[in-house]
Amino acid sequence: MTTIDGELPELDPVIHAQARLRVVVALSQLNAGDRITFPRLQEILRMTPGNLSVHLRKLEDAGYVEVTKTHRGRTPATLAHLTAKGRLAFEEYVSTLRTLIEPGGDDR
Numbered sequence: 001m002t003t004i005d006g007e008l009p010e011l012d013p014v015i016h017a018q019a020r021l022r023v024v025v026a027l028s029q030l031n032a033g034d035r036i037t038f039p040r041l042q043e044i045l046r047m048t049p050g051n052l053s054v055h056l057r058k059l060e061d062a063g064y065v066e067v068t069k070t071h072r073g074r075t076p077a078t079l080a081h082l083t084a085k086g087r088l089a090f091e092e093y094v095s096t097l098r099t100l101i102e103p104g105g106d107d108r
Helices: 020-030 038-045 050-061 084-101
Strands: 066-071 073-082
Touching: 020 038, 020 050, 020 066, 020 073, 020 084, 038 050, 038 073, 050 066, 073 084
Parallel strands: none
Antiparallel strands: 066 073
């Protein structure tokens, strides 16, 4: 799946940073409409709160992640999920990565 002029496609730089890729991979495992709490995501990824916040913000700015602040009873809760745009961007990222790893694909 190389381009017509033979150039290789580029990976999405927003997703490509290692920490953000890990966040997107974790969020992609959720069913559409499901959300995960910030502390649970932090635990899964083993990231500091500050580091996770920075990467979530970058993904949120790109429209790939939605972060919602709410309350569960009287306790504040921060929830995150991958948006439809983010899910599509991740699918394209994976497809591009496969193209880079296996140039020519089935054309061999």
